[in-house]
């Protein structure tokens with residue numbers, strides 16, 4: 475009986491591998507194909523649900539910032555209290571734009587403008603010509619208006635909504651729902667305790683200058699700027715400045731000012 479030497483064993487193993495080569499490749503290819511078809515079919519099938527969930531989340535934030543959210547109640551039902559309109563930013567007039575998507579419009583050169591660097595305090599480079607606004611009315615009169623705002627922090631563009639009282643100047647609420655600032659530092663922009671400080675603050679002073687901002691350190695209640703200013707996030711001055719800057723842009727004549735002058739009472 476011939477003894478199996480290490481060399482012959484190795485050669486047998488080698489030939490087994492060689493023999494399985496094309497089959498292994500085929501199996502791997504088929505597996506890849508099946509997996510990619512499965513993953514893309516699932517992605518396509520879930521796309522509708524994802525869009526619906528995003529829409530639901532956006533509505534929830536709008537309701538929260540407007541003080542209308544009630545846990546346990548249907549978002550759709552609660553959102554019936556909110557009127558969605560589209561505003562032409564330059565004139566402040568309402569326009570008819572069904573299914574308007576502000577973020578998509580901001581990427582479309584035909585429906586957006588490039589912001590000159592000296593005006594781009596929010597560091598967003600372009601903005602849509604139009605913006606969605608959300609109105610809450612009481613007894614047929616405007617009671618609160620909710621505006622979408624965004625601007626760059628330290629690492630990311632921060633997206634939020636600000637709700638104003640009927641004077642179109644006093645802040646009722648502010649909430650950020652999307653950003654990628656550092657957890658524990660800049661991410662405190664989404665902390666209700668931090669944004670809660672903006673409630674009751676005024677955006678414009680008597681001369682119409684934009685005064686709302688987050689300042690480094692603590693704002694004493696009797697300080698001259700106290701009705702416009704909030705404490706910045708400690709250790710995250712750059713993100714806090716990003717919030718001040720985005721307010722400065724969106725409340726300027728490049729943002730919502732023409733509209734707010736028209737609707738404020």
Ligand SMILES: Cc1cc2nc3c(=O)[nH]c(=O)nc-3n(C[C@H](O)[C@H](O)[C@H](O)COP(=O)(O)O)c2cc1C
Nearest residue numbers: 628655656659660661707708709710711712713714
């Ligand atoms: C890893 C790391 C992450 C940071 N993330 C943030 C941030 O998200 N927002 C921010 O403003 N500052 C952040 N900082 C701090 C800034 O670099 C800067 O020091 C700070 O904004 C200055 O704020 P202060 O003057 O209140 O300390 C981070 C620093 C480090 C090292």
